[in-house]
Amino acid sequence: MSPSKADWQNLDEYLNVFAQITRNFMADLDERPVGQITPQLAKLPVSLQGEGFHQALAYLCDHIIPQLSASRGPRYWGFVTGGATPVATFADWLVSTFDQNLSFDGDSVACEVERHTIRWLCEMFDLPETFNGIITTGATASNFLGALCARQFAGEQQGIDVAKQGAYQLEVEIFATTPHASMIKSLGMAGLGQQSVTRVNAKPDSEAIDVQHLAELLEASQKPAKIIIASTATVTLTDFDDLQAISQLAQQHNAWLHVDAAFGLFARLLDDEKKRNLVDGIELADSITLDSHKWLNVPYESGVFLTRHLDKLFASCNVPAPYLASNHEAPSFLALGIENSRRFRALPVWFTLLAYGKQGIASWINQSVNLAQQLAQKIDASAEYELVHPCQLNVVLFRPACDNLQLDIANQKTAEYLKAINLDGRLFLSPGRWQGKNIIRMALSNWETDQLDIDIAIQCLQDIAKQLN
Incomplete structure (x- = not known):
């Protein structure tokens, strides 16, 4: 099929489908695995005639969306990754609409x-x-x-x-x-x-x-x-x-x-x-x-x-x-x-600064740091894990308890724990290395992360330790 100006007559349908996909994705965010560790996508030849909107939409909904991560959610703590606020998301939608x-x-x-x-x-x-x-x-x-x-x-x-x-x-x-x-x-x-x-x-x-x-x-x-x-x-x-x-x-x-x-x-x-x-x-x-x-x-x-x-x-x-x-x-x-x-791309930043202001932005910055400190304290007090370095800002560095283990065995154990944590789906964390040790990094920078997420994280870590021990 070829596009034509008449396609804009279907704008209401496009907007309704867009709104429904967005609602569903947001509603399912807490149930979706935070990281999709083993995605698979069949190789398709390029379409010659075009499948049309509805067929393309069906493929998107059946094969792509189910395998997306919850990286915009409150427990994606790999790397240093924020999650778009409602205001910033709205502005980003408009970036494509305005197409400047x-x-x-x-x-x-x-x-x-x-x-x-x-x-x-x-x-x-x-x-x-x-x-x-x-x-x-x-x-x-x-x-x-x-x-x-x-x-x-x-x-x-x-x-x-x-x-x-x-x-x-x-x-x-x-x-x-x-x-x-x-x-x-x-x-x-x-x-x-x-x-x-x-x-x-x-x-x-x-x-x-x-x-x-x-x-x-x-x-x-x-x-x-x-x-x-x-x-x-x-x-x-x-x-x-x-x-x-x-x-x-x-x-x-x-x-x-x-x-x-x-x-x-x-x-x-x-x-x-x-x-x-x-x-x-x-x-x-x-x-x-x-x-x-x-x-x-x-x-x-x-x-x-x-x-x-x-x-x-x-x-x-x-x-x-x-x-x-x-x-x-x-x-x-x-x-x-x-x-x-x-x-x-300036629009989401401009809209964020105007809508939330310096104090609003500072509120989630402070929250991230406070929750990271709390998480570090809980890990430090745990028998199953050890804090590798004091938490200085919003990044928590830890590994499973490795007392009396040789370095290579401790590193292997840390890698196994990280893989198990990410496969579990409640958290997504990233690897790190400090003074020759494999470590696990969790970086809290999402505006939505709250006390419930800390509780879920601690329960997840305890469950993984019990599973692997």
Whole structure:
């Protein structure tokens, strides 16, 4: 079949089916296995004539929807994954309805909405007005833009416009302690090299940068350009780098400071002043990565890249072309990001900030941290499990009790427990590794997670321990 304008006469039917599927999916969320561990999908040849709406719908309902995870639910604790709020979900539906292209200004208000969103985010996190940026597809895209800006900065120290001339003559040294995998990926894509990082020692029993060792490495570096990659809330321990001290070193050595704050920046919204102060100094960074589909709880794909040097971003991404010309004073978003064609992905973030406000968002951030602390205490008191590291924010690290077990046997036991937990269906957790040990990570960042979910989780862990013992 071929589409025609007459298909819009069936809009009411499409909307009714859409509403029913949405209602059913939400209603079944608590009963659905949190993770679908063994999905299967038959390989079909591409349809020549088209099956039509109703046949396609039947296949979707029979074969696809039953095998989807409950990743938007309150007990999907693998990785660091939020679940879209009702307001953000509504806004995301409208993104497809409106079908706007936010490449450049001139045909709608959509680009202004994104600029307002960036400004609101900076205000919410108490960042100075010197920061500006762009909504991205996620932390990986944001880290990539950070790598591009740092690369452009490094080139300027040597009289090279890297975006125009290439990086073949570029001399730069990159310093990091526990960069996220997406940052390493970004360095590779930016041509700086995945294996080019000079590793800075971590503080004892930590993933955070040893500032004294960083100072020594910077002093000894012979490279004309330097880049420092820091973190707020590292991937395993959720450690925070001392950004005030690191920023002073960056200024002293004229180094670019990029901070991966994918979810750690949200600590600025916590009631706990001590934890809130862990982010002090981030306002001194040259660039920052933020992930909205983590603790902001908007749908995938949504990240943010912020920088105090928009000119570096523009120099890295702008390619002049007559058909892309714009008379708007602010640079077009296609000249600030990866894509030339961009969805209206700012809308769910804008709608979330407007609807819930800073206090509403802070309420679920605080709830996540408090519930994670409670969960860690229960695990620590358990005879069947052991806490691997104190819970510092919203991530709980544990493994089954492994007293007197050799490391390889303990690691195997941990892997078996993780597999059993995820197959059970009440929880979905992800693996980790700390000091040579296989561990289990549970990251609480969903706005819906409450006391009932903690009780379910503890019961699940007890049941798995009884089953495997």
